[in-house]
Amino acid sequence: MDFGLTDDQREIQRTARELLAERATFARVREHAEAHTTDRALWKELCELGWPGIAISETHGGQGLGTIELSILCEELGRVVAPVPFLASAMAACVIEQAGSEEQRERWLPGLASGETIGALAGAVDGTAELVVSGAEADVIVLVEEDGSGRLLTPQEAEMSKVAAIDPTRSAARVSAGESAGEALEDGCPGLGHALVAVSSELVGVSERALEMTLAYVKERKQFGVPVGAYQAVSHRCAQMLLDTEKARSTTAFAAWSADANPEGLAEAAAMAKAAASDAGREVTASAIQAHGGIGFTWEADVHWLFKRAQIDAVLLGGAGRHRGRLAAILARRADVPVAG
């Protein structure tokens, strides 16, 4: 058993972290968040590096790498709350690749791989999705109903309206489609498991960064003559943040590995990852605000970007409760099978 990344994967992680540390500083994120704009320059650079196509097959213009590599990039982009439509586009590509017809794949994947086309994934109820991340800039929308049925829509085939979500680092839209609009995707929408890995990975990155910022702050900030991180009420909260983050990280890594190496286990692993990562994202970023004290509640401090990103991601493709419901169903089915011995 080996939980480590390969040399190539570590290299991807290292170069991504270095690039983003320079190009996606909180100052830059703040600029775009306050102006409600996408960081076009950063997106262009990521496209030139082939990031959007990292997990798309080479036949369709991607790099043909695996879900672990996709997960690495999502985590790094989550760490910096990058104001780019990477996650939405990557999730849409995951579903089109697995659930689309050959014709649909040829039509959409090359553009999604190069980044010229932006995709979005919409979790809908009766054709309407109230909050579609990066939806306002999407050229193609994968609309998925709770029963797992899905279809492909162009913005012209749906009613689109921009909405202002609490996370201003990415655009959002309300999408509504009539019953007959768009093209059907394969039933059950294979590829959703991969998309869940992507969003869970982003949540792991967000949590990890929130913990790092908190540790730096509580080691520095003094009250009553000592760093506040020396108080157990604070240090035990930090330990809990680590535990939540590691729980999310371990289940997300397992899901990323399952996606490529053990696909029959993916539905369960992805539900575990999304449940753990959604909870971690909310709890850890909320703890980060608390541990920062008064400053953490101000617009001026940067922790709120992480909290807001976590809030959006936590409900994306279903929150922790929904995924635990799915797990319970999987466990119930399994309990019906007589166990040997």
Add this chain to the structure above:
Amino acid sequence: MDLTFSDRETAFRDELRGWLVENQPEAKPAADAGDDAQFAYRRDWQRRLYDAGWAAPAWPTEYGGRGASQSESAIYFEELGRARVPFAANTLGLLLGGPTLMVWGTPEQKERHLPPILSAEEIWCQGFSEPDAGSDLAALKTRAVKDGDEWVVTGQKVWTSGAQYSKWCMLVARTDNEVAKHKGLTYFLMDMEQDAVQIRPLRQITGEAEFNELFIDQARIPDANIVGGVGNGWKVALTTLMNERAGLGFALQIRLRQLLDDIIAAAAEKGLLDGAGGNLIADAIAELHVRCESIRLLAWKGLTDAERYGQPGPEGSLVKWLWSDTNQRATQLAVDVIGPEALISGTTWSYELLRARGNTIEGGTTEVLKNIVAERVLGLPRLKVAA
């Protein structure tokens, strides 16, 4: 990343699994059969493991083990847990005493002590904690005073499991009052068969007595039974404690898995896993499943990272914390799933519910584990407490 076992590990697992199928222990003695019957049962089980070379696969072959890797050793405990066999009678000797002697013991000590540990001929117990030295172990007060080529020991120990069956006690005592508290300690092997050592069972909230108190009044220990040298007791004790947190965790992790599987089966039968949302029992069970899987992944990650990269991550301290909390939640939820009959004395459910309260205290309290995570993993400053 490859989250599967190697061919060698799979072969190891299959061999052990096959042996366990062929060699299931006899039926457990009845719950009211008494402690002696329970212990005899565990001793017989260890003898059977020993005869087949399965008593301590992690020990080097020269000492009667199989030289198993850390991963194989973890597989060993997972399989024992899965087969629901009892713990070996001399678990403390096999897991703590033997490995500590292999690091710190003299050739004579190894030759004298390792074989009877393995065969369960001589049982070992651990004399570390004291009434006033729990989490702060180095504050222990039991004193050993030199007298010719012997040491005279006086003091009190607590939480000593299996003391009434033990021949040897891993005893840490203070041999120097003049130096800093960590430096004045020495690690001894104390012969339990002397009148100066009195054992009193410590009845716990389950009603049984897994543990004992030891009252030591001028017990005698020869020089030859010092392990690791005079004044070096803290370091030797740390070797013992590090082993305490390793192997057994994998067996406990599987036991939790089995307990959860039993809860899932009961919940499924009662239709409590149905319902797409708002079903609190289904939600709680799914969360326990996530935690259980996370414990498994973190435990294996900690072990294999250390094995491969020589660098253990933060997982070690997190696993025990998460396991103990999850085991408490699982045993508590079981009461809601099973119903009030789970609270009738003598049932597995009621026993597990009560026993689980000890999990967050024994082997490092959750509060101390959080301190360790905060200070050693996260690098947070330590609050100086006035002495």
